[in-house]
Amino acid sequence: xxxxxxxxxxxxxxxxxxxxxYEFSCVKTVKSVNTxxxxxxxxxxxxxxxxxxxxxxxxxxxxKFTVWRLYMKLKKWNARLSILAMILTLIHELYQLYAYxxxxxxxVLSKTFGYAVAGGFVLHGILSAxxxxxxxxxxxxxxxxxxxxxxxxxxxxxxxxxxxxxxIFSFALLQGSVxxxxxxxxxxxxxxxxxxxxxxxxxxxxxxxxxxxRLEDIGRKRVIDRIAITFWTILALIMGIVITTTHxxxxxx
Numbered sequence: 001x002x003x004x005x006x007x008x009x010x011x012x013x014x015x016x017x018x019x020x021x022y023e024f025s026c027v028k029t030v031k032s033v034n035t036x037x038x039x040x041x042x043x044x045x046x047x048x049x050x051x052x053x054x055x056x057x058x059x060x061x062x063x064k065f066t067v068w069r070l071y072m073k074l075k076k077w078n079a080r081l082s083i084l085a086m087i088l089t090l091i092h093e094l095y096q097l098y099a100y101x102x103x104x105x106x107x108v109l110s111k112t113f114g115y116a117v118a119g120g121f122v123l124h125g126i127l128s129a130x131x132x133x134x135x136x137x138x139x140x141x142x143x144x145x146x147x148x149x150x151x152x153x154x155x156x157x158x159x160x161x162x163x164x165x166x167x168i169f170s171f172a173l174l175q176g177s178v179x180x181x182x183x184x185x186x187x188x189x190x191x192x193x194x195x196x197x198x199x200x201x202x203x204x205x206x207x208x209x210x211x212x213x214r215l216e217d218i219g220r221k222r223v224i225d226r227i228a229i230t231f232w233t234i235l236a237l238i239m240g241i242v243i244t245t246t247h248x249x250x251x252x253x
Contacts, residue, residue, distance in 0.1 A: 071131070078127040079211040085120035086201050092117050093194075093239060100246040118164060125161055149225075153203040159196040167193050178251045187247065191240040198236035202229035 092113040099105045166173070166189055177183045206224045209215035215224070 074127065075131060075211050078124060078131065079208040081120060081124050081127065082204055082208050085117060085124055086205060088113060088117045088120060089197070089201060093235060097239060097242060100242050103246075114168070118168065121160070121164070125157065128157070149203055153200055153207075156196040156200040156203070160193065160200055163189055163193040163196070166190075174247060174251065183251075187244055190243060194236040194239045194243075195233075198232035199229075202232040 092110075095110065095113065099110065166186065170186055170190055173186045174183055177186065203225070205228045206215060206221045209224070210221065215221055
């Protein structure tokens with residue numbers, strides 16, 4: 001008669017790495033129930049161990065695949081949100097430019113688009129942070145020469161978020177600090193805000209198209225990057241010049 005097999009789970013450390021292995025030994029298992037029969041209970045334990053390992057690996061693979069699918073859906077919705085925020089930003093900046101040039105200001109229209117842009121960018125920033133830090137999307141940049149645009153994109157995003165509250169209340173701050181150093185700081189911060197915002201939008205547009213599967217050719221991506229960066233840079237410079245000169249006229253500086 002074959003003797004039962006006992007499975008012992010043991011660990012072995014090699015170079016600070018823990019290796020789990022199974023040791024099989026032939027041991028008799030006897031159950032005394034008024035009989036002297038030998039009950040072979042652990043005959044199929046090695047096979048159970050193998051099945052446990054197989055199903056555990058299969059479950060891990062399924063879990064990783066599910067997380068990856070959710071992650072891709074999150075990235076695509078974030079890309080759609082970023083494009084919507086870009087469109088709202090363009091409308092808002094063009095209207096502000098018209099208002100400063102023509103001295104016709106509609107507070108309802110301006111604030112509606114302004115808060116919509118701010119809300120879109122805040123939500124976009126939260127989703128982007130989740131993708132970068134929680135899901136480890138390009139958390140480390142290995143090739144600095146190839147990813148300088150990514151570095152510039154993230155730095156400009158941080159600057160935009162930090163200066164956003166100051167931008168929302170900029171006119172009130174300027175109105176109450178005419179002739180002081182605070183006025184100069186607020187004006188400079190607004191120019192920096194527009195430059196950072198334009199830089200981030202110009203660098204992000206083609207990336208959003210790539211995420212959505214609308215752009216695959218690297219040559220076309222470079223062309224779109226150049227067009228977008230040039231357009232938003234010119235718009236930022238125009239906004240900075242027009243807003244600062246108009247503020248000087250309004251506050252008689």
